Amino acid sequence: MSGYPVRIAVVGVGNVGGRHARELLLGKVQGATLAAVCDTSSEARAGFASVPGFSSQGALLAAGVADAVLIATPHYDHTPLAIEALAAGLHVMVEKPLAVHKADALQMLAAYERRPKQSQLFAEMLVLRTDPRFVRLRALIQGGELGVLRRIHWVITDCLRTDAYYRSSGWRATWRGEGGGVLLNQCPHTLDLWQWLFGMPTSVHAFCGFGRMHPIAVEDQVTAYLEYEGGTNGVFVASTGEAPGSNYLEVVGDWGKVVVEPKGLRIARNQHSTLELLRTGPARVSVASAPTEDIPLAHGPSPLTEMIQNFVNAILKGEALVAPAREGLASVELANAMIYSGITRQTVVLPLDPALYAAELAGLIQREGP
Numbered sequence: 001m002s003g004y005p006v007r008i009a010v011v012g013v014g015n016v017g018g019r020h021a022r023e024l025l026l027g028k029v030q031g032a033t034l035a036a037v038c039d040t041s042s043e044a045r046a047g048f049a050s051v052p053g054f055s056s057q058g059a060l061l062a063a064g065v066a067d068a069v070l071i072a073t074p075h076y077d078h079t080p081l082a083i084e085a086l087a088a089g090l091h092v093m094v095e096k097p098l099a100v101h102k103a104d105a106l107q108m109l110a111a112y113e114r115r116p117k118q119s120q121l122f123a124e125m126l127v128l129r130t131d132p133r134f135v136r137l138r139a140l141i142q143g144g145e146l147g148v149l150r151r152i153h154w155v156i157t158d159c160l161r162t163d164a165y166y167r168s169s170g171w172r173a174t175w176r177g178e179g180g181g182v183l184l185n186q187c188p189h190t191l192d193l194w195q196w197l198f199g200m201p202t203s204v205h206a207f208c209g210f211g212r213m214h215p216i217a218v219e220d221q222v223t224a225y226l227e228y229e230g231g232t233n234g235v236f237v238a239s240t241g242e243a244p245g246s247n248y249l250e251v252v253g254d255w256g257k258v259v260v261e262p263k264g265l266r267i268a269r270n271q272h273s274t275l276e277l278l279r280t281g282p283a284r285v286s287v288a289s290a291p292t293e294d295i296p297l298a299h300g301p302s303p304l305t306e307m308i309q310n311f312v313n314a315i316l317k318g319e320a321l322v323a324p325a326r327e328g329l330a331s332v333e334l335a336n337a338m339i340y341s342g343i344t345r346q347t348v349v350l351p352l353d354p355a356l357y358a359a360e361l362a363g364l365i366q367r368e369g370p
Contacts, residue, residue: 003067004031004316005031005032005033006031006032006033006067006068006091006312006315006316007032007033007035007036007065007066007067007068008024008029008032008033008034008035008066008067008068008069008070008308008312009034009035009036009037009038009054009060009065009066009068009069009070010024010034010036010037010038010069010070010072011037011038011039011057011060011069011070011071011072011073011081011085012038012039012071012072012073012074012077012095013037013038013039013044013045013047013048013072014039014041014044014072016072016095017039017070017072017073017095018044018047019304020070020072020304020308021034021037021048023302023304023305023308024308025048025050025051028302028305029305029308029309029312030309030312031312031313031316032308032312034048034051035051035052035065035066035067036051036052036053036054036060036063036065036066037051037052037053037054038053038054038055038056038057038059038060038069039053039055040055040056042055052065057069057081057084057085058084061084061085061088061090066090067090067091067315068090068091068092068093068121068311068315069081069085069090069091069092069093070093070094070095070125070308070311071085071092071093071094071095072095072125073095074171074177074178075097075099075100075178075179075184076100076104076177076179078094078095078097078098078099078100078104078108079099079100079104079105079107079108082094082108082111082122082325083107083108083111086108086111086112086114086115086120086122087111087114087115087116089115089116089117089120090120091120091121091122091311091315092120092121092122092123092325093122093123093124093125093307093308093311094108094122094123094124094125094325094328095124095125096124096125096126096188096189096192096328096331097184097188097328097331097332097335098124098325098328098329098331098332099328099332100178100179100180100184100332100361101179101332101336101354101357101358101361102329102332102333102336102352102354102357102358103354103355103357103358104358105328105329105332105333106329106354108122108325109122109325109326109329112325112326121311121314121315121321122324122325122326123307123310123311123314123321123322123323123324123325124323124324124325124327124328125304125307125308125323126188126189126192126307126322126323126327126328127189127303127304127306127307128189128190128192128193128303129192129193129196129322129323130299130300130303130306130307130310130322131299131303132297132298132299133260133261133264133265133297134193134196134197134260136265136295136297137197137251137258137260137265138196138197140258140267141197141198141251141253145255145256145269146251146252146253146254146255146256146257146258147253147254147255147256147273147274147275148230148232148253148254148275149198149232149251149252149253150231150232150233150252150253150254150274151232151233151234151250151251151252152194152198152226152232152233152234152235152249152250152251152252153234153235153248153249153250154190154194154234154235154236154237154248154249154250155237155238155246155247155248155249156186156187156190156236156237156238156245156246156247157237157238157239157242157245157246157247158242158244158245158246158247159182159186159187159238159239159240159245160240160241160242160243160245161186161214161220161240161241163214163215166214166215166216172185173185173214173216173217173218173220174216174217174218174368175217175218175361175364175365175368176365176368176370178218179361180218180219180335180339181210181216181218181219181220181240182218182219182220182221182222182238182239182240183219183222183238183335183338183339184218184335186238186240187238187335188331188332188335190236190238191236191330191331191334191335192323192327192328192330192331194226194234194236194331194334195330195331195334196327197251198228198232198234198251199228200330200333200334200350201226201227201228201234201350202227202228202229202349202350203226203227203347203348203349203350204224204225204226204227204334204337204338204341204347204348204350205224205225205341205346205347205348206222206223206224206225206337206338206339206341206342206348207222207223207224207342208221208222208338208339208341208342208343209221209222209239210342212241213239213240213241214240214241217364217368219339219342220239220240220241221238221239221240221241222236222237222238222239222338222342223235223236223237224236224237224338224341236338247262248260254270254273254274254275255269255270255273255274256268256269256270256290257290263296263297263298264294264295264296264297264298265294265295265297266292266293266294266295267292267293267294267295268290268291268292268293269290269291269293270290271290307322307323310322333350333351333352336352336357337350337352337357340352340356340357340360343360343364
């Protein structure tokens with residue numbers, strides 16, 4: 001049980017971190033207060049002059065003004081900052097992705113296991129886990145209403161980014177600064193949902209376009225095939241270079257099909273199992289159209305605030321975390337496996353060797369230059 005209110009310091013108050021800090025400052029998270037901000041930019045800190053500002057997390061921790069930190073810095077900084085804050089006894093929430101690569105994520109989780117206080121919590125900001133469409137889809141899958149899953153198809157190409165966007169910050173779209181492209185920046189939430197809904201595949205084979213649509217070194221286009229032990233297969237497509245783009249998820253099981261639409265789910269339910277039809281049906285069969293049900297599902301006003309509220313409730317009331325940090329490892333591994341497969345043009349069998357990928361990434365950084 002933490003003190004009330006929970007004093008949260010936001011580390012990195014640029015674009016997303018600034019939004020988190022403002023939500024806390026405006027009192028939109030019950031039971032929490034913005035205790036401080038931390039950023040290397042004095043201009044960014046000046047936007048929150050009503051609370052203490054620090055240029056380093058070390059100075060913030062030494063001041064003892066916070067019970068928890070919310071880390072919203074560039075990707076590579078997530079690992080050392082989370083480890084430092086956990087060692088200092090604070091609760092930690094990290095923006096997506098948990099880390100750039102699996103080896104770093106494992107270091108963070110090991111640091112959590114060594115935490116000085118067993119009451120400390122470690123969470124990730126995975127906002128789509130609160131989206132009612134995906135919550136309902138997960139319940140349908142886990143409740144067996146779709147039967148055995150046969151095929152998953154997710155196209156997420158509605159994340160167009162211009163060359164000006166990539167030029168806006170020196171760390172963007174570089175191996176040294178971001179550790180990847182569309183998979184590490186635009187798709188962590190989607191990759192997390194993939195494993196949260198369907199579990200981890202046994203192998204991945206991906207085709208990546210490295211700088212195919214933009215003058216960048218990292219991937220801006222991906223088509224991946226994912227295979228599961230039970231025979232389920234999936235296709236994942238992502239791009240920052242399509243207009244108009246799409247965001248379309250179709251899940252097919254023996255007992256029906258679900259399409260995730262912008263404002264809900266469309267469910268087609270079979271009268272009989274597809275497998276039963278295949279095994280016992282006549283030589284020529286006319287398949288009747290399955291009854292279709294539209295389920296409207298609307299998200300709340302701010303999923304970002306909802307995630308911080310869950311973090312605070314977990315600290316104060318013991319509420320279960322929506323996204324424990326240990327579960328963020330899976331989406332990092334999927335992104336790494338897709339990139340590695342795209343580079344080597346080979347199928348990657350999971351689990352991915354973290355040292356192997358870390359070495360590959362180090363080589364990419366070295367070839368990229370300063």
